[in-house]
Amino acid sequence: MADPFDLTVIGSGPGGYVCAVRAAQLGLKVAVVEKWPTFGGTCLNIGCIPSKALLHATELFEEATHNFDRLGIDIDGPRLNLEQMMAHKDDVVASNTSGIEYLFKKNKITAFQGIGTIAGPGKVIVTPESGAPQEIEAKAIVIASGSVSTPLPGIETDEDRIVTSTGALSLGKVPENLLVIGAGVIGLELGSVWARLGAKVTVVEFLDRILPGMDGEVAKQFQRMLSKQGFTFKLGTKVTAIDMGEKGLVAHLESASGGSDETLEADVALVSIGRRPFTEGLGLDTVGIEIDGRGRIKTDGHYQTNVQGIYAIGDVISGPMLAHKAEDEGVALAEILAGQAGHVNYGVIPGVVYTNPEIAAIGKTEEDLKAEGVPYKIGKFPFTANGRAKAMLATQGFVKLLADARTDRVLGAHIVGKNAGEMIHEIAVLMEFSGSAEDLARTCHAHPTLSEAVREAALACGLGAIHI
Numbered sequence: 001m002a003d004p005f006d007l008t009v010i011g012s013g014p015g016g017y018v019c020a021v022r023a024a025q026l027g028l029k030v031a032v033v034e035k036w037p038t039f040g041g042t043c044l045n046i047g048c049i050p051s052k053a054l055l056h057a058t059e060l061f062e063e064a065t066h067n068f069d070r071l072g073i074d075i076d077g078p079r080l081n082l083e084q085m086m087a088h089k090d091d092v093v094a095s096n097t098s099g100i101e102y103l104f105k106k107n108k109i110t111a112f113q114g115i116g117t118i119a120g121p122g123k124v125i126v127t128p129e130s131g132a133p134q135e136i137e138a139k140a141i142v143i144a145s146g147s148v149s150t151p152l153p154g155i156e157t158d159e160d161r162i163v164t165s166t167g168a169l170s171l172g173k174v175p176e177n178l179l180v181i182g183a184g185v186i187g188l189e190l191g192s193v194w195a196r197l198g199a200k201v202t203v204v205e206f207l208d209r210i211l212p213g214m215d216g217e218v219a220k221q222f223q224r225m226l227s228k229q230g231f232t233f234k235l236g237t238k239v240t241a242i243d244m245g246e247k248g249l250v251a252h253l254e255s256a257s258g259g260s261d262e263t264l265e266a267d268v269a270l271v272s273i274g275r276r277p278f279t280e281g282l283g284l285d286t287v288g289i290e291i292d293g294r295g296r297i298k299t300d301g302h303y304q305t306n307v308q309g310i311y312a313i314g315d316v317i318s319g320p321m322l323a324h325k326a327e328d329e330g331v332a333l334a335e336i337l338a339g340q341a342g343h344v345n346y347g348v349i350p351g352v353v354y355t356n357p358e359i360a361a362i363g364k365t366e367e368d369l370k371a372e373g374v375p376y377k378i379g380k381f382p383f384t385a386n387g388r389a390k391a392m393l394a395t396q397g398f399v400k401l402l403a404d405a406r407t408d409r410v411l412g413a414h415i416v417g418k419n420a421g422e423m424i425h426e427i428a429v430l431m432e433f434s435g436s437a438e439d440l441a442r443t444c445h446a447h448p449t450l451s452e453a454v455r456e457a458a459l460a461c462g463l464g465a466i467h468i
Ligand SMILES: Cc1cc2nc3c(=O)[nH]c(=O)nc-3n(C[C@H](O)[C@H](O)[C@H](O)COP(=O)(O)OP(=O)(O)OC[C@H]3O[C@@H](n4cnc5c(N)ncnc54)[C@H](O)[C@@H]3O)c2cc1C
Pocket: 010, 011, 012, 013, 014, 015, 016, 033, 034, 035, 036, 040, 041, 042, 043, 044, 046, 047, 048, 049, 051, 114, 115, 116, 117, 144, 145, 146, 147, 165, 166, 186, 278, 280, 281, 282, 313, 314, 315, 316, 321, 322, 323, 324, 325, 326, 354
């Protein structure tokens, strides 16, 4: 048998591939096992990347439909070429996944194609789709097997008419009526894609609010903006069954508190009620790896499971199911395995909703601070008072900064607005360095930029905003 690897990573999503690359850069001999034909996991194949390709294309389509005339660009109205839009998405996916193949070669990482099953500490059996299984040995094993869509009891998805996010990324035609079950990030992003192309979107959510976990004020205002874009929301409501008729789907809705039945017709239903950790086929029982009540692999502060030498990162462990969280854990773990001090600051992980306008959040919400009894102050600034936003016809939204009332230290930020997902990072850096609102307020910002609204929100925390 060949020399053992220092590290075998199961799964090549953002957690797994980044861990493998950093470990190889630090001198470790690394293998990656991936069951799909392409690398990059959920994120590159059926998640972040294809959804953003469609969100970008449809945002331009909508701009051309509604805003071009105000800018003095007269066109006859854009015509949708859905086949080409999907081809663009597929090209973007292919270019990204082949980029990971390149990184593996460049860093001399050995890739195995097949299902990786842990047969014992240091032993992984790789079972390819065809051909004989192969055993590989490694000093350490990293599980980065990710997550899958959470099913809705009683409702079967067929990825054609009743779809998960995967089917919603590849619909063959624009549905007339799209039912989105679940008002989380994925439901609102993919709902936006199809709404911009003409679908009438109804979002049914069990809770009495959209975007659970995000700042309540942001969620409320954003719901109004989406309603203006044509979304219908049925909050505090659950879907109990869907009948598949020849003409279309009939969804049965019930109030979350019970009673008051109604039905809703749709051509396509998207089940987007969340994601759950994926651990099937890993052989967790063989080695006795513990999971928690929500199916997540339990790890210690160094990402080690209860079995020595077996680690886990990304969506399959606790924490937000985000690609950059998985990546950061991948880097931290590679550094720990190479004898360095890897670390992730879970207090400073941005979250972005790539709708129009975008939402970006970092750190504490007002609800968090209230629950923790931390005295705080709020600095707010609307994009209606920002010159660049006016020039771009992008005046929707605001920046909301939360700072400690005693020390002025920035504790959280919530932005609704064009390019919010890019703007949040100056606050991330500030928070990593425990900066204050005044530090941000006294930092010169280029004019005219949307980022000036971030500075104005910081000014509004104490010194006073200038432009409002
Ligand atoms: C529609 C959609 C949009 C999203 N958009 C965003 C976004 O904009 N930003 C963001 O941060 N996050 C987004 N996410 C979430 C993001 O995709 C995940 O958080 C991220 O992919 C998790 O990375 P991971 O490495 O833990 O797992 P994954 O990316 O899920 O990768 C796991 C990999 O492991 C492989 N695997 C599993 N078991 C085995 C086995 N036994 N043997 C071999 N291989 C195995 C799988 O085939 C897969 O390739 C989105 C998700 C979806 C579905």
